[in-house]
Amino acid sequence: MTGWQFWVDRAGTFTDIVARRPDGRLLTHKLLSDNPARYADAAVAGVRQLLGSREPVETVRMGTTAATNALLERKGERTLLVVTRGFGDALRIACTVRVDRAARRAAIDFTSTSARLATNFNAPRAVVDAAVLYVFRTLVADDIPLNEGCLRPLDIVVPPGSLLAPEPPAAVVAGNVETSQAISGALYAALGVQAEGSGTMNNVTFGNERHQYYETVASGSGAGPGFPGADAVQTHMTNSRLTDPEVLEWRLPVRLEEFAVRRGSGGAVRRRGGDGAVRRIRFLEPMTVSTLSQHRRVPPYGMAGGAPGALGANRVERTDGTVTDLGGSGSADVGPGDVLVIETPGGGGYGRPSPDPHQAGEEIDDLRAF
Structure with missing residues (x-):
């Protein structure tokens, strides 16, 4: 060791x-974190008091419980950082919502969101405005x-050049x-209103030289305080x-073998998230199929202790018994008899388990309770 640590x-x-001196001896020091009459910064002052002379410093490492205390005491701003590995690039959508009750305004700040991908x-700025408009409109009970x-009482901050304000x-x-x-x-999530729905539109396209088709597949919606999620519905945007x-089978060389609720895919605990869907389409001609979806690696989040929804999955089950995994976004050629299987995510659950599972007003699914 060549210097102080x-x-x-x-x-x-x-x-x-x-502190550890160059000779290996350990020293300790304690001082008030806030004492402006004597020093501007407690850590710097403490290091200087122990160091005394101008001896070399090898290492200074600092941790803090101030941020942890603010989190536990709920004194900080509501902030959400979403990171999903479902995109090929590392993606970060950072969202902070600050409400000024006196001015009857709110600031929605996407600063720290990832740069253009x-x-x-x-997503163009118009998409951001539409999403903000949609979410805040759902919070208003009046017609x-x-x-x-x-949008007039909302101040939306989007960093230029980010994935939410891309340039040509x-x-x-x-x-x-x-x-x-x-x-x-x-x-x-930043507003603490409800757990995430499927968080994806589950886009599916397939076709060949003669036929083209596009659809989005329903999934589970998120639960919230006092309500469960809905099964197999189109959510949010x-x-x-x-x-x-x-009509599908009349116009296209396909057979819809199954379209059903994906039981058990909604996040559980006090309020269950909605279940996703299962959709199986068998092809009667050679085609190319493509998917564009999310939450195939990172599940839709639960809230207030609720469990996340189940991951979605996209795959092609072939006539020779092999399976082609399409991931979140993928493409594959299919032949007659091959089956496209789409399993959409479930919605996130809400709330920790109740001490009394049969509280008054609680929805009970098990008929044996009566």
Whole structure:
């Protein structure tokens, strides 16, 4: 060891310092974390008091419990950091919501969100505004028009050049259908309103030289205080309707073998998240199938102790018994008899288990309770 080593623990009341001199001897020091009359910074002052002379310093390491205390005492700003490995690039959507009750305004700040991506998951600013408008409109119980006037009391901050404010020639096709869902989920989490729904539109396309088809597949919605999630529904930024099975099979060389609720995929605990769906389509001609979806690696979050929803899955089950995993976003050629299987995510659950599972007003699924 060639110099002094310092370890500093900065807490709300006291700052503790452990030092090791070059000869190996250990020293300790304690001083008030806040004492402006004597020093500007407790850690710097403590190190200087122990050091005394201008001997070399090898290491200074500092930890703090101040941030932990603020979190435990709920004194900090509501902040959500969403990181998902489902995108090819590392993605971060950071969202902080600050409400000024006196001014009757709110600031929605996406500062620290990732920079523009090389993939097509960038979302134009219009998509961000639409997601914010949607989320805050759902918080209003009154029957009011859905228009730009709803955004007047909201100050939206989006960092230029980020994946939420990309500049040409950034690709944006997935921004409208997928990143919009992630933005909605980030907002609901920052507001503490409800667990995440599926967080994806589960986009599916297939076709060949003669036929082309596109659909989005329903999934589970998130639970919240006082309500469970819904099963197999379109959530948040998607509301498209599926083609009727009879029409699908009449117009395209496919057979819809199954479209069912994916039982048990919703996050459990006090309020269960909605279950996702299972959809199986058998092809009668050679085609190419592609998927664009999320939450195949990172599950939709639960809230207030609720469990996350189940992961989704996309795969092709082939006539020779092999299986091709499409991941979240993938493409594969299929032949006659091959089956595309889409398992959509469940919604996140809400709340820790109740001490009394049969409280008054609690929904009971088990008929044996009566």
